[in-house]
Amino acid sequence: MRREVTLRDVAELAGVSSRTVSNVVNGYANVTERTRVRVQRAVEELGYRPNVLARNLARGRSGQIALVVPYLDTPYFSELLQSVIRAARSRGYNVLIDQTDGDPEHERAFIAHGSRRLLFDGVVFSPLGLDQRALAGHDPNLPLVVLGERSSNGTFDHVGIDDVAASREATEHLLDLGRRRLAAIGDQPYATGEAAQLRTRGFREAHQARGLTVREDLIIGTPRFNRKDGARAMAHLLDRDDPPDAVFCYSDLVALGAIHTLVNRGLRVPEDVAVIGYDDIEDGAYSNPPVSTISPDKEMIATTAVDRLLLRITSPTPPPAVELRAPHKLVVRESTAGRVTPRAG
Amino acid sequence: MRREVTLRDVAELAGVSSRTVSNVVNGYANVTERTRVRVQRAVEELGYRPNVLARNLARGRSGQIALVVPYLDTPYFSELLQSVIRAARSRGYNVLIDQTDGDPEHERAFIAHGSRRLLFDGVVFSPLGLDQRALAGHDPNLPLVVLGERSSNGTFDHVGIDDVAASREATEHLLDLGRRRLAAIGDQPYATGEAAQLRTRGFREAHQARGLTVREDLIIGTPRFNRKDGARAMAHLLDRDDPPDAVFCYSDLVALGAIHTLVNRGLRVPEDVAVIGYDDIEDGAYSNPPVSTISPDKEMIATTAVDRLLLRITSPTPPPAVELRAPHKLVVRESTAGRVTPRAG
DNA sequence: ATGCTGTTTTGCAGCGCTGCAAAAGCGTAG
DNA sequence: CTACGCTTTTGCAGCGCTGCAAAACAGCAT
Numbered sequence: 209m210r211r212e213v214t215l216r217d218v219a220e221l222a223g224v225s226s227r228t229v230s231n232v233v234n235g236y237a238n239v240t241e242r243t244r245v246r247v248q249r250a251v252e253e254l255g256y257r258p259n260v261l262a263r264n265l266a267r268g269r270s271g272q273i274a275l276v277v278p279y280l281d282t283p284y285f286s287e288l289l290q291s292v293i294r295a296a297r298s299r300g301y302n303v304l305i306d307q308t309d310g311d312p313e314h315e316r317a318f319i320a321h322g323s324r325r326l327l328f329d330g331v332v333f334s335p336l337g338l339d340q341r342a343l344a345g346h347d348p349n350l351p352l353v354v355l356g357e358r359s360s361n362g363t364f365d366h367v368g369i370d371d372v373a374a375s376r377e378a379t380e381h382l383l384d385l386g387r388r389r390l391a392a393i394g395d396q397p398y399a400t401g402e403a404a405q406l407r408t409r410g411f412r413e414a415h416q417a418r419g420l421t422v423r424e425d426l427i428i429g430t431p432r433f434n435r436k437d438g439a440r441a442m443a444h445l446l447d448r449d450d451p452p453d454a455v456f457c458y459s460d461l462v463a464l465g466a467i468h469t470l471v472n473r474g475l476r477v478p479e480d481v482a483v484i485g486y487d488d489i490e491d492g493a494y495s496n497p498p499v500s501t502i503s504p505d506k507e508m509i510a511t512t513a514v515d516r517l518l519l520r521i522t523s524p525t526p527p528p529a530v531e532l533r534a535p536h537k538l539v540v541r542e543s544t545a546g547r548v549t550p551r552a553g
Numbered sequence: 554m555r556r557e558v559t560l561r562d563v564a565e566l567a568g569v570s571s572r573t574v575s576n577v578v579n580g581y582a583n584v585t586e587r588t589r590v591r592v593q594r595a596v597e598e599l600g601y602r603p604n605v606l607a608r609n610l611a612r613g614r615s616g617q618i619a620l621v622v623p624y625l626d627t628p629y630f631s632e633l634l635q636s637v638i639r640a641a642r643s644r645g646y647n648v649l650i651d652q653t654d655g656d657p658e659h660e661r662a663f664i665a666h667g668s669r670r671l672l673f674d675g676v677v678f679s680p681l682g683l684d685q686r687a688l689a690g691h692d693p694n695l696p697l698v699v700l701g702e703r704s705s706n707g708t709f710d711h712v713g714i715d716d717v718a719a720s721r722e723a724t725e726h727l728l729d730l731g732r733r734r735l736a737a738i739g740d741q742p743y744a745t746g747e748a749a750q751l752r753t754r755g756f757r758e759a760h761q762a763r764g765l766t767v768r769e770d771l772i773i774g775t776p777r778f779n780r781k782d783g784a785r786a787m788a789h790l791l792d793r794d795d796p797p798d799a800v801f802c803y804s805d806l807v808a809l810g811a812i813h814t815l816v817n818r819g820l821r822v823p824e825d826v827a828v829i830g831y832d833d834i835e836d837g838a839y840s841n842p843p844v845s846t847i848s849p850d851k852e853m854i855a856t857t858a859v860d861r862l863l864l865r866i867t868s869p870t871p872p873p874a875v876e877l878r879a880p881h882k883l884v885v886r887e888s889t890a891g892r893v894t895p896r897a898g
Numbered sequence: 899a900t901g902c903t904g905t906t907t908t909g910c911a912g913c914g915c916t917g918c919a920a921a922a923g924c925g926t927a928g
Numbered sequence: 929c930t931a932c933g934c935t936t937t938t939g940c941a942g943c944g945c946t947g948c949a950a951a952a953c954a955g956c957a958t
Contacts (some may be wrong), residue, residue, distance in 0.1 A: 214914060225938045230916065238936055261610045261671045262914035265943050270606060280638075281835065286631040290652060293625075302649055302672070307635060326606045326944095327647070435839040464839060471841045490626065494780040494809060496816045496841050559944060570908045575946065583906055607944035610913050671914095 213256045222250035233258060264326070272302045273517060274328040276318055278310040278336035282434075282461070283489035284506075285334070288355075291510030292332060299518055304328055310432075312337030312400075319346040330517045339399035351520040353513045356403055364529050365520065367513045369504045369536040371403065375410025376417075377538050378456050378484050378502050383418060385544060387454035387482055390415075391426035393441045393466060394433060394458025404429075407458050407486070426452055433458055438465025446473055453481055454544075460485035460492040463499050467543065471496075482544040497542035508534040558601045567595035578603060609671070617647045618862060619673040621663055623655040623681035627779075627806070628834035630679070633700075636855030637677060644863055649673055655777075657682030657745075664691040675862045684744035696865040698858045701748055709874050710865065712858045714849045714881040716748065720755025721762075722883050723801050723829050723847050728763060730889060732799035732827055735760075736771035738786045738811060739778060739803025749774075752803050752831070771797055778803055783810025791818055798826055799889075805830035805837040808844050812888065816841075827889040842887035853879040 215233075219226040224243060231239050232247040233256075239247075250256075264271045275292050277285045289305065296303045304327065308314045315338045319331065330351030335343060346352060346364070353365045382390055392411045396404035408427060415422045428444060430437035438457060442465065445451055457463035463485030470477050477483055477497055485492055488503030512532050520527060560578075564571040569588060576584050577592040578601075584592075595601075609616045620637050622630045634650065641648045649672065653659045660683045664676065675696030680688060689708045691697060698710045727735055737756045741749035753772060760767045773789060775782035783802060787810065790796055802808035808830030815822050822828055822842055830837055833848030857877050865872060 212914095216914080226914090227916080227939075228937060231937085234916090240936065243937085259610075259671055259914050261606060261615060262943090263916075265604075265606045265610050265945090266914075266916040268916095268943070280635045281628065281632045283626065283628070283631075286628075286634075287626045289650075290625045293650060293652065304647055305634075305638060305650060307638065326604055435835075439839070464836075468839055468841055490780075491809075491836050494784070494813055496813055557944095561944080571944090572908060572910095572946080573906085576907085579946090585906065588906085604944050607913090608946075610915090611944075611946040613913065613946095 212259070213254045214259070215256075218247065218250045218254055218256045221254060222247045268326075269329050269521075270326045271300070272304050272328045273514070273521075274304045274306055274318075274331045276306045276308060276315070276331055277334045278308050280305065280307045283491055284459070284487045287489060288506050288510060291507045292514060295511045295514040299514065301329075301514075301518070308336065310336035312342070316342060319343070319350060319352065330521045332513050332517055335400075337400060339402070348526075351517055353517045353520070355509065355513060362529050365513075365516050365532065366529070367509055367516065367532045367534060369502075369509070369534050371406035372410040372413065374486070374502045374504075374536045374538075375407040375456070376414045377410075378486065379411045379414035380417075381500070381538055381540065381544060382454040382456060382482055382484060383414060383420070385454065385478075385482055387452075388420070389423065389426065389450065389452045389454070391423070391428065391445050391452035391455045392458070393428045393430060393438060393445075393455055393462050395427050395429045396431075397429065404458055407456075411456055423452075430458075430462065434461050435465035435468065438462030439469045440465075442466035442469040446470075446475075451481070454478075455481060455483050457483060457485045460487045460489045460499055460501055462486075463501070463543070464491065464495055467495065467497070467499070478542070478544050478546050484544050488539055493541070497547070500541045500544040501539050502536055503539045504536045505534045557604070558599045559604070560601075563592065563595045563599055563601050566599060567592045613671075614674050614866075615671045616645065617649050617673040618859070618866075619649045619651055619663075619676045621651045621653060621660070621676055622679045623653050625650065625652045628836055629804070629832045632834065633851050633855060636852045637859060640856045640859040644859065646674075646859075646863070653681065655681035657687070661687060664688070664695060664697065675866045677858050677862055680745075682745060684747070693871075696862055698862045698865070700854065700858060707874050710858075710861050710877065711875070712854055712861065712877045712879060714847075714854070714879050716751035717755040717758065719831070719847045719849075719881045719883075720752040720801070721759040722755075723831065724756045724759035725762075726845070726883055726885065726889060727799040727801060727827055727829060728759060728765070730799065730823075730827055733765070734768060734771070734795065734797045734799070736768070736773065736790050736797035736800045737803070738773045738775060738783060738790075738800055738807050740772050740774045741776075742774065749803055752801075756801055768797075775803075775807065779806050780810035780813065783807030784814045785810075787811035787814040791815075791820075796826070799823075800826060800828050802828060802830045805832045805834045805844055805846055807831075808846070808888070809836065809840055812840065812842075812844070823887070823889050823891050829889050833884055838886065842892070845886045845889040846884050847881055848884045849881045850879045 215226040215229050218229045224247060229247050232244055260271060273296055279285055293303045315335060332353050332355060334355040353367060356368055392408060394404050395408045412422050428441040430441050438461060455466055457466055463483050467477050467483055470481055475481055485499045485501040488501045492499035492501055512534060560571040560574050564574045569592060573588060574592050577589050605616060618641055624630055638648045660680060677698050677700060679700040698712060700712055737753060739749050740753045757767050773786040775786050783806060800811055802811055808828050812822055812828055815826055820826055830844045830846040833846045837844035837846055857879060
């Protein structure tokens, strides 16, 4: 491996000090046009590219941020991942991915061990196994932005959509269709289930706003938000005396699992049971039937989170912890509205 | 941000030179038990953790490998991604992700610009927009392992399953069901479509082996392997006079798209048309109906690729380019075999 | 004691860059 | 011609670690 071109090589060719080359390369202010051009030319002639490692060591920063998510093969996260990478890259940062499998110990190790000695400068974190209390005790030296639905409690930045409002909208949509025996799949009435609880709250509020009573026994808990749990929960519901005529699922995967069971049992969606999901993953749009859903603005979530994290990283005095809300919208598809018109695709 | 503990701090406390501490930390051979213990204790007392950046700068390596894929939200890649991260991490390497969107220019820039000055030491590359010729001209200084179905041509390592054999198996499965009007969706008869062409070859071979004639007009090309193209191609097929009674789709996404169209048109899968996919993504197992598929051993692909890449990175003399085959298997589900027995999930 | 071998430890330089503060240049005023 | 303030350029040290080769040490034979 031949030696790479260094700052000094460029300096020599351009007839200036290496520090000046550094200034030019980094676009610092006080450089005469004349020297700037001269250096520029030398850079091009030699094909110089800065050594990121050396730069970061000298600067005391790694130029990388970590994205910590529970699962990578969950469509919601892989879609989000893209946006985060894009946002970070455009700001000169690289993204390291870490998958926790929702293991609290893994999550804790990450935020406790801090920045693992300059492997990354900050973390965008989507917690699953850790609850508020554990999160609140994180190393305050580690810039951290939390995604998802937990409120920050004032100890760190937090980016998410308004889950209660979104869930209320989803529920209202089902009520608007004339359905009255509404089930909810995905509640998690324990410390780490804050996201789920907000959705349950929205579900309740929608009923209350219309003077309707929530069928408490139709609120089904699931340990996770995946197809399997959705399928299983739906099976439970169908085994009852009076099964629901509509279901609000706390994720699109849960909805897909629920639909799977419904179709398997010979029931029609939405004629017999209307189903709405949450997250707007691509699969939902192409399943049979396409799934109505709450669509969070993932691009917005990603850029907001990255911007806030970089602010926190670069700011000399730590900015206050804030709640940042990204927009969402209700997307109505066949799983609630029914076949509109047969299409080619 | 308080100063971190350095090698020198540990050395001072342990009463040895910093070089010795380094030796202990890196597990080098010739260290007496006595000093090893003494240093170990100091390390723990101070909570020392090596600065990865400094280490890599000194070593002249970045300790990171890049994984370059066309799309991250494609389930196949996001599932593969996990395995690659796991494999790399367990060998002390980090993974940088790059999504190319299949843009040949982006891909070329990546392999041409080489290691972007120590940002990464090697690349696991899943090409889409670049063909053989372009790939062959890559910077020989950059360790590179190519995933997917292209043959290496002797210029770089290559990891993949035996596509022709797998495709033949898939096709034979359809023939075994008694189907005779077989369609294939996904052919790409141009330079960058080598993967598709291998599958088409397997499709043909299966016919030939049984003395059957391939219906050439039922081999449909698609620019990409996604749901949309699958749905569209299926629509084309159904608009013909004699639509197929079975379809071999070159990816599960294509299969899902095709099924979407079939169901939309009121046709039954597999009774009217049997559908088999390729990749064994999780969605396929939970769709309606679950999709039969060719299942490549992704874990094996990932570990093989990472191991080979690390060998190439660390080896003083470049090892010869090789073809490495990962196993695959045929997974039969309802989209070809029909409902076996109604299940709860 | 002396020399020789092999093991363990050390010092130094340097990876390629940036922070800092001093030095040099330069235009204008006194 | 000197002084002053401002802009531009430079030198040096150092980020924290490892490669290299020399130094110190130990064990053993002479």
